[in-house]
Amino acid sequence: MALLHLSGEATFDTVRLVGMAIRAVCASVSSSSEAAQIELAVVEASNNIVEHAYRAVQGDIALDVDIGEKKIVIALHDTGETMPTASHQSANLDFDPMNLDDLPEGGMGLFLMTSIMDEQSYVSVNGKNTLTLTKFLHGENND
Amino acid sequence: MATITTTKAANVMVVTVTEKRLDAKIAVSFKDEMASLINAGETTVVLDLSNVGFVDSSGLGAIVTSLKLIGRKGDLLVAGVKDDVMTMFTLTRMDRVFQMFPTTDDALNSLIAK
Numbered sequence: 001m002a003l004l005h006l007s008g009e010a011t012f013d014t015v016r017l018v019g020m021a022i023r024a025v026c027a028s029v030s031s032s033s034e035a036a037q038i039e040l041a042v043v044e045a046s047n048n049i050v051e052h053a054y055r056a057v058q059g060d061i062a063l064d065v066d067i068g069e070k071k072i073v074i075a076l077h078d079t080g081e082t083m084p085t086a087s088h089q090s091a092n093l094d095f096d097p098m099n100l101d102d103l104p105e106g107g108m109g110l111f112l113m114t115s116i117m118d119e120q121s122y123v124s125v126n127g128k129n130t131l132t133l134t135k136f137l138h139g140e141n142n143d
Numbered sequence: 144m145a146t147i148t149t150t151k152a153a154n155v156m157v158v159t160v161t162e163k164r165l166d167a168k169i170a171v172s173f174k175d176e177m178a179s180l181i182n183a184g185e186t187t188v189v190l191d192l193s194n195v196g197f198v199d200s201s202g203l204g205a206i207v208t209s210l211k212l213i214g215r216k217g218d219l220l221v222a223g224v225k226d227d228v229m230t231m232f233t234l235t236r237m238d239r240v241f242q243m244f245p246t247t248d249d250a251l252n253s254l255i256a257k
Binding site: 012013015016019032033036037039040043044047050051093095097100101103104105106107108109111112115116 | 166167168197199200201203204205207208210211214215226227230231234235236239240
């Protein structure tokens with residue numbers, strides 16, 4: 001079990017660094033393709049914090065990355081707006097690939113997070129929001 | 144800063160993304176640069192992603208926006224997608240939306256064959 005803490009101003013520059021760090025750390029216990037997917041999930045979650053939780057205001061983003069033998073647990077913290085339960089994003093991504101007008105140009109973040117990660121939970125306590133993403137390693141609970 | 148370079152081959156505009164990451168930081172710039180080209184009449188485009196190692200949903204969304212802007216007037220072919228980036232296309236099923244080719248040359252050849 002190893003714990004890594006990352007934090008910085010919630011900007012897209014920070015999200016890039018966070019993504020690269022997450023990929024490198026996850027690649028040490030997982031396949032490179034799985035590490036790339038976990039990076040994607042964390043970047044999508046972090047982008048949501050920059051774009052929606054803080055919108056026009058500045059704030060900080062902090063991550064706790066817990067690397068275990070059987071799972072990777074990444075907790076993202078912010079003190080911005082709490083995400084509504086019925087978010088603007090959908091966990092589904094339904095469209096007709098043949099219909100140009102139907103193609104999504106955004107709102108794919110939540111879908112990607114749920115597709116890639118095995119578990120996710122979101123809590124807001126005293127103005128502090130925490131999204132926890134879990135990926136089980138070696139195919140355990142990988143349904 | 145420009146996120147793309149362009150090369151014209153016959154009536155095809157080859158657009159190479161020069162950034163390693165097509166993400167939220169540059170998605171708006173990329174989208175604007177693509178829109179400028181398309182609005183100037185470049186409606187047959189090969190998008191070369193061979194330099195790109197990471198695409199997030201903002202980047203993918205910007206590519207979709209470009210496809211929609213071209214509409215039925217032309218084609219947007221995607222070339223040189225690395226394995227990790229291909230996962231983004233397959234997860235979102237965008238691999239069924241775009242014509243995808245291993246290299247820019249393969250994409251150009253498919254246009255010539257038409």
